[in-house]
Amino acid sequence: MFTKMFTKIKNIKMLTGSGFIMLALALTNVTAAEKDYQVELPTAPKGVATFVPPSEKDIPKNAFGEAVRYGMSLFNNTQQLRGKYVGNDLNCVNCHLDNGKQADSAPLWGAYPMYPAYRKKNDRVNTIDERIQGCFTYSMNGSPPPFGSKELTALVTYHYWLSTGARIGKALPGRGYPRLAKTKNKPSVSRGKKIFSANCAICHGAKGQGTKVNGNYAFPPLWGKGSFNWGAGMHRVNTAASFIKANMPLGKPNSLTDQEAWDVAAFMNSHERPGDPRDKGDITQTAKTFHKHQCFYGQKVDGKRLGNGTK
């Protein structure tokens, strides 16, 4: 019977071959409209990071230097764009430590030389400008600064300057977050909760709400309405685990075991956060299209389905 069915399908396919191709093309176009800048990066090459970005004191004293400084200032204190392009309480530097210079903390000098890059996901070549715009849409839960705007130009200029001397198109050790190997046990939210209380709550608060001093966040909120949204790369358990292992707690990198990093990442990312901007009101569909990776989007945790977004 299956053989019969298969033959039938095959016949239809043969008969309407061109139609299928047309349909496939139409589908591709639909997906192309749904830009996803948050596709996972290829693994960074092994080895110790040796690239040294230029020093702040070497920023030239001219118009170019001014753009570098403005870009650095936006990167550090992205809250100056709050309400314009930024919709949450984060700053770029929260996930890219040391002003975007720190190896294994997705340094800008590791990213810049890899663009423009073709992305299968949207079937075209993406520039670094577009990649940064993606950060504003998802990680900053805002809206992207337009091409040619002084803000985007300054940020690109800062990326470029930090990459001085890096070879174009050559992946450098230290780029991205070092991919954390899978552990024997699956990431556990309940184990992660304990690890969070013991190691992270002192800065990020018992409820992941962050710590504010004089109206500014000294330590960023990790979930809830002030944090990154469901479209940001950091909502993936694997990305968060890799970042945490290599960078957290501040000043104690690589102090958690691999299992602890996986568990605490699962705990962090099993909370509600701002919705995925690509969601058209159907999280089941959005989960199917954009969340076929290791994350809690659309899943039930403690009887509540995640992904609807914070209000």
Next chain:
Amino acid sequence: MLKLKYRTTLLTMLMVFTHIAMGSDLGKTLATQGNSKGATACIACHGVDGSGLAGAGFPRLAGLNPAYLEKQLHDFTKASRTNPMMSPIASALSEKEIKAVADYFSKIKLTIPGSKSTANNKLMDEGKRLAENGNWSNDVPACFACHGVGASGIGDHFPALAGQQADYIEQQILSWRNGQRHNDPNQLMKGVAMRLSETEIKAVSAYLASLTMVEN
């Protein structure tokens, strides 16, 4: 009946106010006179205004977070922070006295101008760089990242360092290194202290001491 209730409320309020007043009185008495159980007057070493004593390693207490001060007094009674002078004094304080004295010093609003440093400009520049940006290639975060912008302190666990005595800061970093002090939450300071060079410790201590504390 109603009158009685009213009176009771008044009486309760009066008692509460008296209690608060007594609390700060107790703190002030302890600070200026000590107690009869062996705790000496705090101001004898920490200064009349709680600003500490330069050159002796006696820290500034004025304006520090009360929970932080309380924790330190508790820790002096345990092995997690040993000090030949402070351990017996802290052990001579009751729980109520610890609270009162911590509260007293935390409320001294003192805008101590940063000390004029004797350190040379190069050392001060190095200190500023570390305090503001850290030395990430050696996994040393900026002091300001946890102790707040301008090192004015964050919450109960990250004390203000601005205007703190330079020799005290230096001593403490060294104490974390050699394990004499290990009451830092999650050993956050130990790791940092281990990775700082002698010059960096001197530089950062001088720089932080030169800052003027801004109230949170």
